[in-house]
Amino acid sequence: MTLNQALALIRSARDSGGEKQPHCLLCGFEPLHLKTLFQAHLLERLPGSAVEIQTGIYGDLPGGLAAAAESSALGAAVVLEWSDFDPRLGLRSSGGWAEHLQSDILASARQRAAHIETSLEKLGRRMPVALAPPNLPLLPLGNTVSAQASVVELELEHLLASFLSRAARLPGVRIVQRNRLDRIPVAERLDAKMELLAGFPYTVPFADLLAASLADVLYQPSPRKGLITDLDDTLWAGIVGEIGVEHVSWHQESHSQTHGLYQQMLGHLAGCGVLLAVCSKNELTTVEQALARPDLFLKSESLFPVCADWEPKSKAVARILRTWNIAEDAVVFIDDSPMELDEVRRAFPGITCRQFHGKDPAKVWQLLGELRDLFGKPLLMEEDRLRQASIRASAQLDEMGDEAASPEFLRSLDGKVTLDWRITPGDKRPLELINKTNQFNLNGLRIGEGEWQRALEDPATVLAVVSYADKFGPLGKVAVALGKAEPDENGVTRLHISHWVMSCRAFSRRLEYHTLEGLFRHTGAAEIVFAFAETEKNKPLRDFLRAAGIAPPAAEVPNAGAAYRLTRDAFYAQNHVLPHETVDVKI
C-alpha cells in the first residue's frame, strides 16, 4: 500500500459512520507515516468501522505503554527500535558508543528491557498486543568489519532474543515474525534523512510492510479446523493397491522424503488440535494395513475417519464433514490428482483444495508454509488436545441413533456439567468459541479481543463458560453465554443474552438446558431476553429455541430478527430433563 492509497482509504472511511474502534500505536519515535499506514491496514481488516489511532509522546515509550494500559483501546501495536533499549543506540543521540561505554549501554538495555516487559504485561492483560522487535540496523558498534559480528552486537541480539521469548509468553502479547519483514532488506528500511529531520526512521515501503504485519498479528483469520488427505502419491509415494503395503514409501533413503515431510506436518497439526481424515480410492483393508505400519511419521489414530472405497471422493468428503460436524469452509482437502481436486471443489466450493506435488520439493515446502498459515492460531488450548478424541466419542453416539438422545442413556453417561461464572479475561477459550462457532450460535455476531476485554470489565456482565465430561472423556469448555443482568424500574432482573454458542462436539447432550437452568439460578433473573438473529448456518440453534418454547414454531415466526424471551416460570414449568450433575464455579 502506498502512502496515498492509505490516505485515500482513511479519507473514504471517514464518513462511514461506523462504530469507533480505538487502537494504540506505541513507539519511541514520531509515528508519522506508520500511523497512517497502520490505520489503513486496520480499516482493511475492520471494514465499515471507524478506526482511530492513539499514539504516545515522542521519546516516551514507557509513558505511552502505561497510558495505553489505562485506555479503552481494543488493541495495541508496540514498535520497538534499538534506541528504546538505550537512546545512545539511536541516530539522534550524541551520547556516543565508544568501547568504554558499551558495557554501560548493555546494562542500560537490560534494565529498560525489564521495564518494557513489565509494562507489556499490564497492557497485554487489557488488550491484544502486537509487538514488533527492532528492525533497523545497529550503529557501527563493533571494532570489526561489518562482515564480522562483534561481541557487543551479539550481546544485544542475545538480550533481544531473550526479551522477546519472555514477552511471547505474556498473556495477550504476540511477537511480529522478524523474518516476515525480510522481504525488504535491512539496508532499505532506514530513512536516515527523515529520522534526523522529523524523528521518523522508516522508508515508506518498510513502514507499509511493518504496518501490515502488525495488523495481521492483531487480526488473524479464523483457522481452518480439519484436513482431509489422499493417500497414494500424497501421504506416501506409490500406489498401495498396486505395489503393496511394504513398498509404498516416505523416507529419505527411498527418495520420497517429501511425503515424509508431509506426514510430519500432519503429525504436528494433529498435535495442535487439527482434525485429520483420509479420503482414498482404495480397498479399506489394504489402507488399514498400510496405516498400521510402525514407521509411519504420524500416529494412525490421528486419522479419523478413514474413508477408503471406489466412490467419487466428494461422497467420502460429505461423510467426513458429517462425522466432524463442521462446515466445508473450515476444511482443507489435499490430493495429488487435479481431477480429484476438481471433483471435490465442484461439490464443495467452500473447501480449500491444494495439490500435493510429491516430486517437487520446492512446492511441498511451499505447501507446508501455507498449511501453517491456514491452521495457525495465536494460542493452543486444552480443548485442542481433546478435540480428536471427542469427535470419536460423538461418532460412537451418532451410531446409536435416537437411543443416544434418550434421558436414560444420557443419565448413564455419568456426565458432569461445570458452569464457570468467573470473569477471567486471560482465558481466551470463550472468545475462540464465540468467534468460530456457527451452528449453535444465537446470532453469528463475532467479537474482537479488545471488545471482549472491555465487555468483561462491565460490572453488569454475566458470563457462563460451560465444560462437560462423561465416561467417554472430557470435552473441555464447549459452550459460552454472554449477557448483561440489569434490573428494570420495578427491581425485576432481566438477563439480556447477546452471545450464546455451543461447540458442535457437545450436541445431543442437553447442555443447552443445563445452561439455561444455570443462568436462571445464578442471576435470579425473572426473564431471559435473547438477541437472536437468523444466520445461514444456525439452524441447530433455531431448532433448540423452538423445542425449548423460546421461539414459536417455524410457521408462526413473524420476525426472525426479534428478541426472544423466556420467563423463569415458563422454563421451570416445562420440567426439562437435566441428565447430568451440575457444578458451579464462582469466585
Added chain:
Amino acid sequence: MNDTEKRLALCFANVFPELSDDQIRRASTASIAAWDSVAHITLLTSIGEEFGIDLDFEEFAEANSFAAVLELVRARSANAGN
C-alpha cells in the same frame, strides 16, 4: 484546472479531508490549523509519491500555501521532464 493542479488538490484533500475544493485552493499554513509540521511532511511525501519526484524538504519548507506548493511542483516536474 489542469491535471497537475487536480492531482495536487487530491493530495491536499487526502491530508486535509475536512477542506472543500475551494478551501484547498486558498489553503495556507496561516489559514489551516491542521497544517502543522507533521501534516507538512505527510503532504510532501504524498506529493512526492503522486508526481514521482524526490522532494527536498528544505526547498519546500517555505512552500506554505497551495499556490506556492503548486508552483514548486510545476517547476520540479518540468526539471524532471528535462
